[in-house]
Amino acid sequence: MCRHSSSVGVGTFYLSIYLIAFGYGGHQPTIGTFGADQFDDSNPKAADSKAAFFCYFYFALNVGSLFSSTILVYYEDSGKWTLGFLVSLGWAIIALLLYLLGTSRYKYIKPCGNPLTRVTQVFVAAYRKWNVAPATADALYEVEGPESAIKGSRKIPHSDDFKFLDKAATITQYDLCGRKDPWRLCTVTQVEEVKCVLKMLPIWLCTIIYSVIFTQMVSLFVEQGDVMTSKLGDFHLPAASMSAFDICSVLSCTGIYRQILVPLARRLSGSPKGLTELQRMGIGLVMGMMAMIAAGVTEIQRLKLVRPSEKKSRLSIFWQVPQYILVGASEVFMYVGQLEFFNGQAPDGIKSFGSSLCMASISLGNYVSSLLVSMVMGTTARDDSPGWIPADLNQGHMDRFFFLIAALTALDFIIYVFCAKWYKCINLYTNGNHKEIQLEEQQN
Numbered sequence: 001m002c003r004h005s006s007s008v009g010v011g012t013f014y015l016s017i018y019l020i021a022f023g024y025g026g027h028q029p030t031i032g033t034f035g036a037d038q039f040d041d042s043n044p045k046a047a048d049s050k051a052a053f054f055c056y057f058y059f060a061l062n063v064g065s066l067f068s069s070t071i072l073v074y075y076e077d078s079g080k081w082t083l084g085f086l087v088s089l090g091w092a093i094i095a096l097l098l099y100l101l102g103t104s105r106y107k108y109i110k111p112c113g114n115p116l117t118r119v120t121q122v123f124v125a126a127y128r129k130w131n132v133a134p135a136t137a138d139a140l141y142e143v144e145g146p147e148s149a150i151k152g153s154r155k156i157p158h159s160d161d162f163k164f165l166d167k168a169a170t171i172t173q174y175d176l177c178g179r180k181d182p183w184r185l186c187t188v189t190q191v192e193e194v195k196c197v198l199k200m201l202p203i204w205l206c207t208i209i210y211s212v213i214f215t216q217m218v219s220l221f222v223e224q225g226d227v228m229t230s231k232l233g234d235f236h237l238p239a240a241s242m243s244a245f246d247i248c249s250v251l252s253c254t255g256i257y258r259q260i261l262v263p264l265a266r267r268l269s270g271s272p273k274g275l276t277e278l279q280r281m282g283i284g285l286v287m288g289m290m291a292m293i294a295a296g297v298t299e300i301q302r303l304k305l306v307r308p309s310e311k312k313s314r315l316s317i318f319w320q321v322p323q324y325i326l327v328g329a330s331e332v333f334m335y336v337g338q339l340e341f342f343n344g345q346a347p348d349g350i351k352s353f354g355s356s357l358c359m360a361s362i363s364l365g366n367y368v369s370s371l372l373v374s375m376v377m378g379t380t381a382r383d384d385s386p387g388w389i390p391a392d393l394n395q396g397h398m399d400r401f402f403f404l405i406a407a408l409t410a411l412d413f414i415i416y417v418f419c420a421k422w423y424k425c426i427n428l429y430t431n432g433n434h435k436e437i438q439l440e441e442q443q444n
Contacts, residue, residue, distance in 0.1 A: 025359065032057060033355045036343050037109045051273065052258060054339045058332070059254045064091075066247040073241050110151060115193070115350040118150065122186050122194045125168035129184075134166035141169045142188040149187045153348035154428045156192035161199060161424065165191050193347045196426050200345060203423060204357050206416040207281065209409055210334050211365020212372065213288040216405065217246060217327050219369070220389070220398060221295065221320065227393050228302055230317040237317060245321050249328025257332055277341035278420045284334025285413045291326035292406035298323060299399035306394045313394075345426050376401055 035057060039050040068088075075084035137158040148155045158166075168186040175185045225239030265274030275283070298319045305314040338358045346354030373389060380397075381387030390396040 028359050030352055030355070032339055032358075033343060033351045034106075036351070038107050051340060054336050054343075055254055055258055055332075058336050058339070059251060062247045062250040062254075066244060066251070067091075069241055069243045069247060073238055077238055109348075113150065113349070115353055118186075118190050118349070119194050119197065121182050122165060122168045122191050124183050125186050126165050129167040129170060129172065132167055132170055132172060134163055135170040139171070140166060140188050140191075141171050141175075141185055148189045150189060150193070150349045153189065153193075156189045156196070156347060157427050158188050159192060159195060159424065159427070162195050165194060189347075193349060196345065196347050197350065197353070199423060200342065200354070200357070202419040203278070203281075203341070203416070204361060206285075206412055206419055207334070207338060207361045208364050208368060209405075209412040210285055210288050210330070211362045212369045212405060213292060213365075213409065214327065214331070214362065215366050215369040216292070216295070216402070217243060217324065220401070221323065223393060224295070224299060224302070224398065225317050225320055227312050228315050228317040228319070229312060239317065242317065242320055242324055245324040246328040246331075249325040250331050253329045253332040254336075277337045277344070278423065280333040280337035281341065282413065282416060282420065284330045284332075284337060285409060285416060287326055287330035287333065289406050289409040289413070291323045291330060292402045292409065294323040294326055295320075296399040296402035296406065299397075299402060303394065303397075303399070311392075311394070347426065347428075372405075373401075376404070 032054070035053055036050055039053065072084045072087070075081070075087070140158060142155070143149045169188050169191045171185065175181075221242070222239045225242050228239075230237045230239060262274040266272065269275075298315075301319060302313040302315045306312075307314070335358065338361070339355065342354035342357050343351060377387045377389060381390070386392070386395045388397045388401045
């Protein structure tokens with residue numbers, strides 16, 4: 001018999017969960033940025049190595065996921081929860097020790113201050129000069145010399161986007177007479193930093209629907225697998241373990257992408273990157289849409305093989321393999337492309353913010369998915385209709401929900417293409433020279 005949980009035990013459990021979430025939120029965005037900081041962008045070879053780093057970084061994340069989807073799931077099904085947590089703790093300690101061993105060899109970039117303050121200053125300064133006409137590009141305020149006013153950040157030349165923000169760098173008579181107030185007068189680099197964030201936001205918003213697709217893999221895909229035949233002889237395959245096919249797809253596609261697709265794309269396009277980050281993210285969206293279509297087709301077949309007296313369909317759970325493989329392949333293009341894009345296109349002072357956008361996309365995808373399920377059930381579960389996703393999936397039409405997500409992804413892809421064509425890559429000054437961080441021919 002199970003003992004009743006005490007209030008102390010429940011409190012400790014929830015405290016542990018929130019500590020994991022808190023630690024993950026700080027660890028995940030910064031580790032990618034810190035790893036990218038080890039490479040010198042001015043060196044072409046280092047730039048290529050940084051692109052490889054993001055690929056293998058995501059590869060390593062999925063090696064850990066493969067362990068959790070197989071070994072840890074086995075412990076959970078066996079009721080050995082304590083052992084599972086202890087194994088996870090052991091690996092966390094090993095990872096921390098390995099990280100500390102390299103402390104003396106890491107390259108450290110000095111902090112550039114609080115980006116939220118700088119962003120707020122630009123909007124406040126532009127608002128306070130709302131009735132002032134923006135000055136021409138050569139008359140805007142910028143500090144002298146090759147260094148930016150933002151310590152550790154390279155200068156960013158003026159761009160013509162969001163011209164109303166140029167008011168923040170427009171010098172007025174008041175600015176000439178008094179002390180330079182950062183809440184009234186900002187440098188061109190500071191203004192351009194805000195413009196870069198605003199330009200990335202439409203691209204970021206288009207990635208949220210993909211995170212909705214990814215969320216289905218750990219929610220509705222598992223529920224779908226629970227009502228399918230999952231026995232191989234005497235062996236029962238847990239529905240949650242089917243995500244191992246997704247992870248294996250990520251691991252294999254990462255190697256195929258780096259070793260085959262990139263060299264082939266380089267030859268065909270003439271671009272040193274092969275496929276640009278925006279192109280890869282677009283491919284990821286299309287493959288995610290295909291995964292939803294595959295899931296919908298599987299659900300149609302599952303419902304056809306349901307007997308009235310049985311809870312589970314006679315359809316094998318291995319019908320889910322294509323949808324898991326497609327999600328895994330799409331991750332290589334979407335999430336790795338996201339990491340590279342937001343890190344490469346974020347100004348020096350807000351690199352961590354760029355990386356955190358990827359995590360925010362995943363988090364918002366979870367919320368949007370929950371909202372979408374609630375809206376669908378509120379609309380379809382009326383009168384005698386059980387709705388598309390009832391407790392008894394055999395009475396519902398989950399296939400329609402998958403096709404709905406596929407349709408939303410198709411619409412999102414069209415919007416994404418327009419945003420990608422509109423997007424202009426960041427420009428930087430390096431050693432006094434004008435340098436453009438290219439997304440070669442992203443419009444194509």
